[in-house]
Amino acid sequence: MAFRPSQGTFQRTGVRTKLTTAHLAQTMTLLGMNALELLEKIEGELSKNPALELVEGRHCPNCNRRLPGNALCPKCSYQGSAQGEEPIVFVSPPEHNYTYTGSTGRYEDIETDAFSPDTEDLATYVLQQIAAEIAPADREIAVHIASSLDKDGLLSIPIMEIARYRHVDPERVYAVIQVMQRADPVGVASANEQEALLVQLDVLGTQVPRPELTRQAVEEGFHFLTKKQFTELGRLLGISKNEAEKIANFIGESLNPYPARAFWGNTRHISSDTTQVYQRPDVIMRCADDSEDTRLIVEVMWPIRGLLRINPDFKQALAEAPEAKADKWKADMEQANLLVKCLSQRNHTLVRLMQKLAKQQRNFILDGPAHIHPITRVQLAEELDVHESTISRAVSGKTVQLPSGHIIPISQFFDRSLHIRTALKGIVEAEDTPLSDTKIAKLLKEQGHKIARRTVAKYRSMEGILPAHLRKVQAKQTA
Protein backbone atom coordinates (compact mmCIF):
# COMPACT_ATOMS: atom_id res chain seq x y z
CA MET A 1 0.00 0.00 0.00
CA ALA A 2 2.87 2.25 -0.81
CA PHE A 3 1.94 5.56 -2.24
CA ARG A 4 4.54 7.15 -4.33
CA PRO A 5 4.45 10.79 -3.35
CA SER A 6 6.15 11.65 -6.59
CA GLN A 7 2.93 11.11 -8.42
CA GLY A 8 1.33 14.48 -8.89
CA THR A 9 -2.15 14.24 -7.58
CA PHE A 10 -1.13 12.34 -4.53
CA GLN A 11 1.31 14.90 -3.37
CA ARG A 12 -0.84 17.44 -1.69
CA THR A 13 -1.20 16.28 1.85
CA GLY A 14 -4.79 17.30 2.33
CA VAL A 15 -5.92 15.30 -0.63
CA ARG A 16 -3.66 12.47 0.13
CA THR A 17 -5.28 11.31 3.31
CA LYS A 18 -8.67 11.59 1.72
CA LEU A 19 -7.49 9.53 -1.16
CA THR A 20 -6.05 6.96 1.14
CA THR A 21 -9.42 6.28 2.67
CA ALA A 22 -11.06 6.16 -0.70
CA HIS A 23 -8.26 4.01 -1.91
CA LEU A 24 -8.74 1.50 0.85
CA ALA A 25 -12.45 1.43 0.45
CA GLN A 26 -12.29 0.88 -3.25
CA THR A 27 -9.61 -1.76 -3.03
CA MET A 28 -11.82 -3.61 -0.62
CA THR A 29 -14.76 -3.45 -2.94
CA LEU A 30 -12.72 -4.55 -5.89
CA LEU A 31 -11.18 -7.37 -3.94
CA GLY A 32 -14.60 -8.74 -3.22
CA MET A 33 -15.44 -8.97 -6.88
CA ASN A 34 -14.99 -11.99 -9.06
CA ALA A 35 -14.01 -11.87 -12.70
CA LEU A 36 -17.49 -11.27 -13.98
CA GLU A 37 -18.33 -8.51 -11.56
CA LEU A 38 -15.01 -6.91 -12.21
CA LEU A 39 -15.63 -6.99 -15.92
CA GLU A 40 -18.89 -5.11 -15.46
CA LYS A 41 -17.21 -2.62 -13.22
CA ILE A 42 -14.35 -1.96 -15.60
CA GLU A 43 -16.60 -1.68 -18.61
CA GLY A 44 -18.77 0.74 -16.71
CA GLU A 45 -15.86 2.94 -15.71
CA LEU A 46 -14.40 2.75 -19.14
CA SER A 47 -17.56 3.98 -20.76
CA LYS A 48 -18.10 6.92 -18.48
CA ASN A 49 -14.60 8.06 -17.74
CA PRO A 50 -12.65 9.56 -20.64
CA ALA A 51 -9.44 9.49 -18.69
CA LEU A 52 -9.30 5.72 -18.96
CA GLU A 53 -8.31 3.77 -21.97
CA LEU A 54 -7.77 0.18 -22.90
CA VAL A 55 -4.61 -0.68 -24.76
CA GLU A 56 -3.11 -3.85 -26.07
CA GLY A 57 -0.91 -5.60 -23.58
CA ARG A 58 -0.88 -6.34 -19.89
CA HIS A 59 1.24 -5.70 -16.89
CA CYS A 60 3.44 -7.94 -14.87
CA PRO A 61 2.16 -8.17 -11.32
CA ASN A 62 5.61 -8.73 -9.97
CA CYS A 63 7.47 -5.78 -11.35
CA ASN A 64 4.42 -3.91 -12.54
CA ARG A 65 6.03 -3.27 -15.87
CA ARG A 66 3.90 -3.00 -18.92
CA LEU A 67 4.33 -5.84 -21.34
CA PRO A 68 3.34 -6.03 -24.97
CA GLY A 69 0.69 -8.53 -25.94
CA ASN A 70 0.46 -11.60 -23.79
CA ALA A 71 4.18 -12.10 -23.48
CA LEU A 72 5.57 -13.13 -20.15
CA CYS A 73 7.68 -10.66 -18.34
CA PRO A 74 11.26 -11.45 -19.32
CA LYS A 75 12.48 -10.58 -15.90
CA CYS A 76 9.85 -12.31 -13.85
CA SER A 77 8.70 -15.11 -16.11
CA TYR A 78 8.61 -18.48 -14.45
CA GLN A 79 11.47 -19.80 -16.54
CA GLY A 80 13.76 -17.39 -14.85
CA SER A 81 12.72 -17.99 -11.30
CA ALA A 82 14.83 -19.90 -8.87
CA GLN A 83 14.26 -23.60 -8.70
CA GLY A 84 11.98 -24.77 -5.95
CA GLU A 85 10.97 -21.30 -4.98
CA GLU A 86 7.44 -20.04 -4.62
CA PRO A 87 5.40 -20.40 -7.73
CA ILE A 88 5.44 -17.52 -10.10
CA VAL A 89 2.17 -15.86 -10.47
CA PHE A 90 0.97 -13.55 -13.12
CA VAL A 91 -2.16 -11.82 -14.06
CA SER A 92 -3.39 -12.89 -17.37
CA PRO A 93 -5.80 -11.37 -19.81
CA PRO A 94 -8.59 -13.60 -20.99
CA GLU A 95 -6.64 -15.09 -23.83
CA HIS A 96 -7.92 -18.44 -22.76
CA ASN A 97 -11.46 -19.35 -23.38
CA TYR A 98 -13.28 -21.91 -21.44
CA THR A 99 -16.33 -23.84 -22.09
CA TYR A 100 -18.13 -26.18 -19.85
CA THR A 101 -18.24 -29.73 -21.08
CA GLY A 102 -20.98 -31.73 -19.51
CA SER A 103 -19.25 -35.03 -20.14
CA THR A 104 -16.12 -34.34 -18.18
CA GLY A 105 -17.77 -32.06 -15.71
CA ARG A 106 -15.22 -29.36 -16.01
CA TYR A 107 -14.19 -26.39 -17.98
CA GLU A 108 -11.78 -26.99 -20.76
CA ASP A 109 -9.42 -24.72 -22.49
CA ILE A 110 -10.34 -23.95 -26.03
CA GLU A 111 -7.50 -23.28 -28.35
CA THR A 112 -9.44 -21.60 -31.07
CA ASP A 113 -10.08 -17.92 -31.53
CA ALA A 114 -11.58 -15.95 -28.79
CA PHE A 115 -15.09 -16.87 -27.93
CA SER A 116 -17.02 -13.74 -27.59
CA PRO A 117 -20.03 -13.85 -25.34
CA ASP A 118 -22.06 -11.86 -27.77
CA THR A 119 -25.63 -12.89 -28.06
CA GLU A 120 -25.11 -12.94 -31.78
CA ASP A 121 -22.72 -15.83 -31.44
CA LEU A 122 -25.09 -17.67 -29.22
CA ALA A 123 -27.87 -17.22 -31.72
CA THR A 124 -25.81 -18.59 -34.56
CA TYR A 125 -24.56 -21.42 -32.46
CA VAL A 126 -28.05 -22.49 -31.51
CA LEU A 127 -29.50 -22.05 -34.97
CA GLN A 128 -26.85 -24.21 -36.53
CA GLN A 129 -27.77 -27.06 -34.29
CA ILE A 130 -31.46 -27.01 -34.89
CA ALA A 131 -31.48 -26.03 -38.53
CA ALA A 132 -32.14 -29.57 -39.66
CA GLU A 133 -35.02 -30.06 -37.27
CA ILE A 134 -36.94 -26.99 -38.21
CA ALA A 135 -39.27 -26.93 -41.15
CA PRO A 136 -38.12 -24.34 -43.70
CA ALA A 137 -41.32 -22.42 -43.15
CA ASP A 138 -40.44 -22.00 -39.50
CA ARG A 139 -36.85 -20.95 -40.03
CA GLU A 140 -37.67 -17.29 -39.79
CA ILE A 141 -39.42 -17.83 -36.54
CA ALA A 142 -36.37 -19.61 -35.26
CA VAL A 143 -34.15 -16.77 -36.31
CA HIS A 144 -36.45 -14.31 -34.66
CA ILE A 145 -36.37 -16.25 -31.43
CA ALA A 146 -32.63 -16.72 -31.53
CA SER A 147 -31.99 -13.07 -32.08
CA SER A 148 -34.20 -12.18 -29.15
CA LEU A 149 -32.11 -14.05 -26.63
CA ASP A 150 -30.56 -12.01 -23.91
CA LYS A 151 -27.05 -12.49 -22.67
CA ASP A 152 -28.17 -15.22 -20.32
CA GLY A 153 -29.70 -17.24 -23.10
CA LEU A 154 -33.22 -16.51 -21.97
CA LEU A 155 -35.92 -15.19 -24.22
CA SER A 156 -36.21 -11.51 -23.60
CA ILE A 157 -39.56 -10.90 -25.28
CA PRO A 158 -42.93 -12.58 -24.88
CA ILE A 159 -43.90 -15.33 -27.30
CA MET A 160 -47.00 -13.37 -28.28
CA GLU A 161 -44.84 -10.62 -29.63
CA ILE A 162 -43.04 -12.94 -32.00
CA ALA A 163 -46.29 -14.57 -33.00
CA ARG A 164 -47.91 -11.27 -33.83
CA TYR A 165 -44.92 -10.02 -35.70
CA ARG A 166 -44.66 -13.16 -37.76
CA HIS A 167 -48.42 -13.57 -38.15
CA VAL A 168 -48.48 -17.08 -36.81
CA ASP A 169 -50.05 -18.88 -33.87
CA PRO A 170 -48.22 -18.60 -30.58
CA GLU A 171 -48.35 -22.40 -30.48
CA ARG A 172 -46.24 -22.59 -33.56
CA VAL A 173 -43.67 -20.27 -32.05
CA TYR A 174 -43.70 -22.29 -28.91
CA ALA A 175 -43.11 -25.49 -30.86
CA VAL A 176 -39.96 -23.99 -32.32
CA ILE A 177 -38.86 -22.85 -28.92
CA GLN A 178 -39.28 -26.34 -27.58
CA VAL A 179 -36.92 -27.68 -30.19
CA MET A 180 -34.47 -24.94 -29.46
CA GLN A 181 -34.56 -25.53 -25.73
CA ARG A 182 -33.20 -29.00 -26.25
CA ALA A 183 -30.20 -27.77 -28.16
CA ASP A 184 -26.98 -26.85 -26.47
CA PRO A 185 -26.88 -25.03 -24.10
CA VAL A 186 -29.89 -26.91 -22.84
CA GLY A 187 -32.70 -24.66 -21.74
CA VAL A 188 -31.77 -21.82 -24.03
CA ALA A 189 -34.69 -19.72 -25.22
CA SER A 190 -36.69 -20.33 -22.10
CA ALA A 191 -38.86 -17.50 -20.93
CA ASN A 192 -37.38 -17.47 -17.45
CA GLU A 193 -35.00 -19.24 -15.12
CA GLN A 194 -37.63 -21.61 -13.88
CA GLU A 195 -38.51 -22.86 -17.33
CA ALA A 196 -34.87 -23.30 -18.20
CA LEU A 197 -34.38 -25.51 -15.16
CA LEU A 198 -37.43 -27.58 -16.00
CA VAL A 199 -36.22 -28.19 -19.52
CA GLN A 200 -32.83 -29.19 -18.25
CA LEU A 201 -34.45 -31.62 -15.85
CA ASP A 202 -36.44 -33.18 -18.67
CA VAL A 203 -33.49 -33.48 -20.96
CA LEU A 204 -31.31 -34.94 -18.28
CA GLY A 205 -34.11 -37.36 -17.61
CA THR A 206 -32.92 -40.30 -15.64
CA GLN A 207 -29.34 -40.21 -16.88
CA VAL A 208 -28.27 -38.36 -13.83
CA PRO A 209 -29.61 -39.45 -10.48
CA ARG A 210 -31.36 -36.63 -8.73
CA PRO A 211 -33.09 -36.14 -5.43
CA GLU A 212 -36.76 -36.93 -5.33
CA LEU A 213 -39.21 -34.11 -5.82
CA THR A 214 -36.65 -31.99 -7.60
CA ARG A 215 -39.09 -31.26 -10.34
CA GLN A 216 -41.85 -30.27 -7.96
CA ALA A 217 -39.41 -28.12 -6.10
CA VAL A 218 -38.63 -26.17 -9.23
CA GLU A 219 -42.20 -26.15 -10.42
CA GLU A 220 -43.98 -25.20 -7.25
CA GLY A 221 -41.35 -23.91 -4.91
CA PHE A 222 -39.19 -21.92 -7.25
CA HIS A 223 -39.51 -18.71 -5.31
CA PHE A 224 -38.39 -20.51 -2.19
CA LEU A 225 -35.40 -21.86 -4.03
CA THR A 226 -34.28 -18.49 -5.24
CA LYS A 227 -34.61 -17.06 -1.79
CA LYS A 228 -32.92 -20.04 -0.21
CA GLN A 229 -35.88 -20.55 2.09
CA PHE A 230 -35.32 -24.23 2.52
CA THR A 231 -37.47 -24.66 5.56
CA GLU A 232 -40.47 -23.27 3.72
CA LEU A 233 -39.65 -25.30 0.64
CA GLY A 234 -39.47 -28.41 2.76
CA ARG A 235 -42.83 -27.68 4.28
CA LEU A 236 -44.35 -27.18 0.86
CA LEU A 237 -43.09 -30.51 -0.40
CA GLY A 238 -43.60 -32.33 2.85
CA ILE A 239 -39.91 -33.00 3.35
CA SER A 240 -37.26 -31.83 5.76
CA LYS A 241 -35.15 -28.76 5.43
CA ASN A 242 -32.17 -30.99 4.84
CA GLU A 243 -33.80 -32.74 1.92
CA ALA A 244 -34.79 -29.40 0.48
CA GLU A 245 -31.22 -28.20 0.69
CA LYS A 246 -30.08 -31.32 -1.07
CA ILE A 247 -32.36 -30.45 -3.93
CA ALA A 248 -31.01 -26.95 -4.06
CA ASN A 249 -27.46 -28.26 -4.08
CA PHE A 250 -28.24 -30.62 -6.87
CA ILE A 251 -29.69 -27.82 -8.93
CA GLY A 252 -26.72 -25.68 -8.21
CA GLU A 253 -24.29 -28.38 -9.23
CA SER A 254 -25.96 -29.90 -12.21
CA LEU A 255 -28.26 -27.31 -13.70
CA ASN A 256 -27.95 -23.78 -14.89
CA PRO A 257 -30.83 -21.34 -14.79
CA TYR A 258 -29.00 -19.12 -17.24
CA PRO A 259 -28.15 -21.42 -20.12
CA ALA A 260 -25.78 -19.09 -21.91
CA ARG A 261 -23.75 -18.50 -18.82
CA ALA A 262 -22.30 -21.95 -19.15
CA PHE A 263 -19.97 -20.16 -21.49
CA TRP A 264 -19.44 -17.07 -19.57
CA GLY A 265 -20.49 -16.14 -16.13
CA ASN A 266 -21.95 -17.74 -13.11
CA THR A 267 -25.07 -19.16 -11.64
CA ARG A 268 -24.82 -17.64 -8.28
CA HIS A 269 -28.47 -16.86 -8.08
CA ILE A 270 -29.68 -20.01 -6.47
CA SER A 271 -27.23 -20.96 -3.82
CA SER A 272 -24.01 -19.33 -3.01
CA ASP A 273 -21.16 -21.73 -2.58
CA THR A 274 -21.54 -24.97 -4.42
CA THR A 275 -22.81 -23.44 -7.62
CA GLN A 276 -19.53 -21.79 -8.32
CA VAL A 277 -18.63 -24.86 -10.26
CA TYR A 278 -20.07 -23.38 -13.39
CA GLN A 279 -18.27 -20.16 -13.22
CA ARG A 280 -15.46 -19.03 -15.38
CA PRO A 281 -12.53 -19.33 -13.02
CA ASP A 282 -10.94 -16.31 -11.41
CA VAL A 283 -7.65 -18.05 -10.95
CA ILE A 284 -5.99 -20.84 -12.84
CA MET A 285 -3.33 -23.10 -11.48
CA ARG A 286 -1.33 -25.31 -13.74
CA CYS A 287 1.89 -27.22 -13.71
CA ALA A 288 4.98 -25.80 -15.32
CA ASP A 289 5.91 -29.23 -16.62
CA ASP A 290 5.18 -32.89 -16.08
CA SER A 291 7.85 -33.60 -13.57
CA GLU A 292 7.16 -34.65 -10.04
CA ASP A 293 8.45 -31.49 -8.44
CA THR A 294 7.10 -29.09 -11.00
CA ARG A 295 6.46 -25.58 -9.95
CA LEU A 296 2.89 -24.45 -9.94
CA ILE A 297 1.99 -21.58 -12.16
CA VAL A 298 -0.83 -19.46 -10.95
CA GLU A 299 -2.67 -17.14 -13.23
CA VAL A 300 -5.02 -14.57 -11.84
CA MET A 301 -7.54 -13.80 -14.49
CA TRP A 302 -7.77 -10.30 -15.72
CA PRO A 303 -11.33 -9.99 -16.90
CA ILE A 304 -10.82 -7.82 -19.91
CA ARG A 305 -8.60 -8.07 -22.92
CA GLY A 306 -5.96 -5.42 -22.84
CA LEU A 307 -4.45 -3.17 -20.28
CA LEU A 308 -6.35 -0.49 -18.47
CA ARG A 309 -4.43 2.71 -18.06
CA ILE A 310 -4.65 6.45 -18.03
CA ASN A 311 -5.11 7.87 -21.48
CA PRO A 312 -1.98 9.95 -22.14
CA ASP A 313 -3.89 12.19 -24.52
CA PHE A 314 -6.31 12.99 -21.78
CA LYS A 315 -3.48 13.76 -19.42
CA GLN A 316 -2.11 16.12 -22.00
CA ALA A 317 -5.44 17.73 -22.57
CA LEU A 318 -5.87 18.22 -18.85
CA ALA A 319 -2.80 20.44 -18.73
CA GLU A 320 -4.32 22.87 -21.14
CA ALA A 321 -7.91 22.29 -20.19
CA PRO A 322 -10.41 25.03 -20.76
CA GLU A 323 -11.53 26.74 -17.59
CA ALA A 324 -15.04 25.37 -17.73
CA LYS A 325 -14.00 21.74 -17.99
CA ALA A 326 -10.97 21.78 -15.78
CA ASP A 327 -12.71 20.68 -12.61
CA LYS A 328 -14.58 17.83 -14.16
CA TRP A 329 -11.57 16.59 -16.03
CA LYS A 330 -9.51 16.72 -12.93
CA ALA A 331 -12.09 14.69 -11.08
CA ASP A 332 -12.16 12.14 -13.89
CA MET A 333 -8.43 11.98 -13.79
CA GLU A 334 -8.31 11.33 -10.08
CA GLN A 335 -11.01 8.77 -10.31
CA ALA A 336 -9.18 6.98 -13.09
CA ASN A 337 -5.93 7.11 -11.22
CA LEU A 338 -7.57 5.68 -8.19
CA LEU A 339 -9.19 2.88 -10.10
CA VAL A 340 -5.99 1.83 -11.78
CA LYS A 341 -4.12 1.84 -8.52
CA CYS A 342 -6.81 -0.05 -6.70
CA LEU A 343 -7.07 -2.62 -9.42
CA SER A 344 -3.40 -3.29 -9.34
CA GLN A 345 -3.55 -3.59 -5.62
CA ARG A 346 -6.45 -5.96 -5.81
CA ASN A 347 -4.53 -8.16 -8.18
CA HIS A 348 -1.47 -7.97 -6.05
CA THR A 349 -3.37 -9.09 -2.99
CA LEU A 350 -4.96 -11.91 -4.91
CA VAL A 351 -1.58 -12.93 -6.24
CA ARG A 352 -0.05 -13.02 -2.81
CA LEU A 353 -2.93 -15.02 -1.46
CA MET A 354 -2.88 -17.58 -4.21
CA GLN A 355 0.86 -17.87 -4.05
CA LYS A 356 0.64 -18.74 -0.43
CA LEU A 357 -2.16 -21.17 -1.00
CA ALA A 358 -0.36 -22.82 -3.88
CA LYS A 359 2.66 -23.37 -1.75
CA GLN A 360 0.84 -24.57 1.33
CA GLN A 361 -1.74 -26.69 -0.39
CA ARG A 362 0.46 -28.15 -3.04
CA ASN A 363 -0.56 -31.69 -2.24
CA PHE A 364 -4.20 -30.82 -2.30
CA ILE A 365 -3.86 -29.10 -5.64
CA LEU A 366 -1.93 -31.89 -7.26
CA ASP A 367 -3.20 -35.01 -5.56
CA GLY A 368 -6.79 -34.25 -4.78
CA PRO A 369 -9.03 -33.33 -1.90
CA ALA A 370 -7.81 -36.09 0.38
CA HIS A 371 -4.57 -34.21 0.88
CA ILE A 372 -5.96 -30.89 1.91
CA HIS A 373 -4.40 -29.34 4.92
CA PRO A 374 -7.21 -27.48 6.57
CA ILE A 375 -6.42 -23.90 7.39
CA THR A 376 -8.51 -21.01 8.61
CA ARG A 377 -8.65 -17.59 7.07
CA VAL A 378 -7.34 -16.11 10.28
CA GLN A 379 -4.16 -18.17 10.15
CA LEU A 380 -3.56 -17.19 6.59
CA ALA A 381 -4.24 -13.57 7.36
CA GLU A 382 -1.55 -13.64 9.99
CA GLU A 383 0.96 -15.21 7.67
CA LEU A 384 0.29 -12.71 4.95
CA ASP A 385 0.07 -9.90 7.43
CA VAL A 386 -3.27 -8.62 6.25
CA HIS A 387 -6.58 -8.26 7.99
CA GLU A 388 -8.73 -11.36 8.02
CA SER A 389 -11.54 -9.55 6.30
CA THR A 390 -9.17 -9.01 3.40
CA ILE A 391 -8.82 -12.73 3.03
CA SER A 392 -12.54 -13.18 3.31
CA ARG A 393 -13.16 -10.73 0.53
CA ALA A 394 -10.45 -12.12 -1.65
CA VAL A 395 -11.82 -15.62 -1.26
CA SER A 396 -15.53 -15.03 -1.42
CA GLY A 397 -17.29 -15.82 -4.62
CA LYS A 398 -14.19 -16.73 -6.54
CA THR A 399 -13.14 -19.95 -8.14
CA VAL A 400 -9.90 -21.55 -9.10
CA GLN A 401 -9.19 -24.07 -11.79
CA LEU A 402 -6.79 -26.75 -10.63
CA PRO A 403 -4.28 -28.49 -12.88
CA SER A 404 -6.73 -31.37 -13.02
CA GLY A 405 -9.16 -29.07 -14.75
CA HIS A 406 -11.62 -29.02 -11.91
CA ILE A 407 -13.06 -25.71 -10.96
CA ILE A 408 -13.58 -25.28 -7.27
CA PRO A 409 -14.46 -22.33 -5.09
CA ILE A 410 -11.42 -20.87 -3.43
CA SER A 411 -13.27 -21.21 -0.18
CA GLN A 412 -12.73 -24.92 -0.51
CA PHE A 413 -9.17 -24.38 0.59
CA PHE A 414 -10.65 -23.48 3.95
CA ASP A 415 -13.00 -26.43 4.17
CA ARG A 416 -12.27 -28.03 7.46
CA SER A 417 -13.96 -31.31 6.70
CA LEU A 418 -13.16 -31.91 3.07
CA HIS A 419 -10.44 -34.43 3.69
CA ILE A 420 -12.59 -36.36 6.11
CA ARG A 421 -15.44 -36.41 3.66
CA THR A 422 -13.10 -37.72 1.01
CA ALA A 423 -11.89 -40.44 3.33
CA LEU A 424 -15.49 -41.27 4.06
CA LYS A 425 -16.26 -41.52 0.39
CA GLY A 426 -13.33 -43.84 -0.01
CA ILE A 427 -14.56 -46.10 2.76
CA VAL A 428 -17.99 -46.36 1.28
CA GLU A 429 -16.67 -47.08 -2.16
CA ALA A 430 -14.41 -49.79 -0.86
CA GLU A 431 -16.96 -51.33 1.45
CA ASP A 432 -18.16 -54.85 0.96
CA THR A 433 -21.40 -54.74 2.83
CA PRO A 434 -22.95 -51.39 3.60
CA LEU A 435 -21.47 -50.07 6.79
CA SER A 436 -23.52 -48.28 9.39
CA ASP A 437 -22.58 -44.78 10.41
CA THR A 438 -21.22 -46.07 13.68
CA LYS A 439 -18.89 -48.44 11.90
CA ILE A 440 -17.78 -45.76 9.49
CA ALA A 441 -17.05 -43.49 12.40
CA LYS A 442 -14.88 -46.21 13.91
CA LEU A 443 -12.99 -46.76 10.67
CA LEU A 444 -12.44 -43.06 10.29
CA LYS A 445 -11.11 -42.88 13.80
CA GLU A 446 -8.57 -45.54 12.88
CA GLN A 447 -7.48 -43.32 10.02
CA GLY A 448 -7.02 -40.50 12.44
CA HIS A 449 -10.27 -38.63 11.90
CA LYS A 450 -12.01 -38.37 15.22
CA ILE A 451 -15.60 -37.43 14.54
CA ALA A 452 -18.89 -38.32 16.12
CA ARG A 453 -21.29 -40.77 14.61
CA ARG A 454 -23.77 -38.01 14.08
CA THR A 455 -21.23 -36.14 12.05
CA VAL A 456 -20.64 -39.13 9.83
CA ALA A 457 -24.31 -38.95 8.96
CA LYS A 458 -23.97 -35.29 8.10
CA TYR A 459 -20.99 -35.82 5.86
CA ARG A 460 -22.70 -38.73 4.19
CA SER A 461 -25.64 -36.57 3.36
CA MET A 462 -23.38 -33.80 2.14
CA GLU A 463 -21.75 -36.21 -0.26
CA GLY A 464 -25.07 -37.53 -1.39
CA ILE A 465 -24.39 -41.01 -0.04
CA LEU A 466 -27.44 -42.94 0.99
CA PRO A 467 -27.82 -44.52 4.44
CA ALA A 468 -26.60 -48.08 4.86
CA HIS A 469 -29.91 -49.86 4.49
CA LEU A 470 -30.63 -48.11 1.22
CA ARG A 471 -27.17 -48.69 -0.14
CA LYS A 472 -27.81 -52.41 0.14
CA VAL A 473 -30.74 -52.10 -2.23
CA GLN A 474 -28.70 -50.14 -4.71
CA ALA A 475 -25.87 -52.65 -4.63
CA LYS A 476 -28.28 -55.40 -5.57
CA GLN A 477 -29.66 -53.35 -8.41
CA THR A 478 -26.31 -52.67 -9.97
CA ALA A 479 -25.16 -56.25 -9.53
Place this chain on the structure above:
DNA sequence: CTATGGCACGGATT
Protein backbone atom coordinates in the same frame (compact mmCIF):
# COMPACT_ATOMS: atom_id res chain seq x y z
C1' DC B 1 -32.79 -52.72 19.91
C1' DT B 2 -30.18 -50.40 16.07
C1' DA B 3 -29.64 -47.00 12.59
C1' DT B 4 -30.62 -42.60 11.17
C1' DG B 5 -32.64 -38.01 10.59
C1' DG B 6 -34.40 -33.59 12.91
C1' DC B 7 -33.56 -30.00 15.90
C1' DA B 8 -31.14 -27.08 18.64
C1' DC B 9 -27.13 -25.60 21.34
C1' DG B 10 -22.55 -23.66 21.92
C1' DG B 11 -18.35 -22.59 20.27
C1' DA B 12 -15.59 -21.28 16.35
C1' DT B 13 -15.25 -18.71 12.13
C1' DT B 14 -16.14 -15.01 9.10
Place this chain on the structure above:
DNA sequence: AATCCGTGCCATAG
Protein backbone atom coordinates in the same frame (compact mmCIF):
# COMPACT_ATOMS: atom_id res chain seq x y z
C1' DA C 1 -23.29 -9.60 14.60
C1' DA C 2 -24.17 -13.31 11.62
C1' DT C 3 -23.15 -17.70 10.03
C1' DC C 4 -21.16 -22.19 10.04
C1' DC C 5 -20.03 -26.55 12.15
C1' DG C 6 -19.80 -30.55 15.16
C1' DT C 7 -22.36 -32.70 18.44
C1' DG C 8 -25.85 -34.49 21.78
C1' DC C 9 -30.44 -35.84 22.53
C1' DC C 10 -34.70 -37.55 21.06
C1' DA C 11 -38.17 -39.50 17.88
C1' DT C 12 -39.12 -42.61 14.46
C1' DA C 13 -38.62 -46.53 11.31
C1' DG C 14 -37.21 -50.97 10.52
